[in-house]
Amino acid sequence: MRVLITGAGGFLGSHLCEKFLKEGHEVIGLDNFLTGTPENIAHLFGNPNFTFFKYDVTNFIFLKGKLDLILHFACPASPVDYLRHPIHTMKVDSLGTLHTLGLAKLKKARYVLASTSEVYGNPQVHPQPETYWGHVNPIGPRSVYDEAKRFSEALSMAYHREHGIDVRIARIFNTYGPRMRMNDGRVIPNFIYQALNNQPITVHGDGSQTRSFCYVDDLIEGIYKLATQEGLEGEVFNLGNPEEYTILELAQLIIELSGSSSKIVFKERPEDDPDRRRPDITKAKEILGWEPKVSVREGLKRTIEWFREKISRA
Ligand code: UDP
Secondary structure, eight states, X not given: OEEEEETTTSHHHHHHHHHHHHTTOEEEEEEOXXXXXXXXXXXXXXXXXXXXXXXXXXXXXXXXXXXXXXXXXXXXXXHHHHHHSHHHHHHIIIIIHHHHHHHHHHXXXXXXXXXXXXXXXXXXXXXXXXXXXXXXXXXXXXXXXXXXXXXXXXXXXXXXXXXXXXXXEEEEOOEEOTTOOTTOXXXXXXXXXXXXTTOOXXXXXXXXXXXXXXXXXXXXXXXXXXXXXXXXXXXXXXXXXXXXXXXXXXXXXXXXXXXXXXXXXXXXXXXXXXXXXXXXXXXIIIIXXXXXXXXXXXXXXXXXXXXXXXXXXX
């Protein structure tokens, strides 16, 4: 297949480029490096099956030649990033989604949208199945991401219904692993960076809020299945690891696994920070035959080693 990946320089985008190249496909990557980095894909530049354009997908996209699949993964995904770039985040998920869907229509390509567990907001149903409509504050600070992704989902479904585009939506739950930026702001890179530097671990609130953490290799496998299996037009899937931790437990685990002498400090909780989050992945298990294989302990060990090495090289 000839595959277009937006957000190719990002955490998930760069792993996806690698995966599709490894499976023998031709990959075209786009990124404006707002939150991604060239370092994530530098090792792919010599590969004859990989082409890259530094490009902002909020602009009109034109591409020569056939295209079989579009993976729209461009978007700041860390709360710190999208609160720093609120309007651009909304543009990527409106104009960027519109342009990539328009391209899918022109090229008759399959389309995979990177959506998010944030579409469920601060959920009142636990764990969250795909059939849950969510509980989102439309004017809160996080709405720039939550509502933008909800719009992206709605627009993708409109293209599916009106133009018959083969659209598939991945609702991605918290994912972590190598290539997250050290200053990404999300909880795992933050805690690992703090632990490795023996700095205080900043737990928001009392740390009783929960998240469920998926190792990146598992997630990429799930996206690959979602993108390549036949007969999934107009379907939405939760992809994530149902292993649920409180943020305080996560802090303690990272201190233990990194052998750190860091102490935990409690900071103010961000506005509208969801209290609980865990995917119901029954649908992905049954239809994609997918479930995560890497435990949180094992995934954290690998991620800590990657960060340790990166810090020692810096
Ligand atoms: N969090 C924390 N300390 C940090 C960063 C994040 O306690 O230094 C908390 C945050 O308030 C949230 C959870 O960790 O409850 C996950 O936050 P993250 O930014 O990773 O992403 P989210 O799941 O909220 O999108």
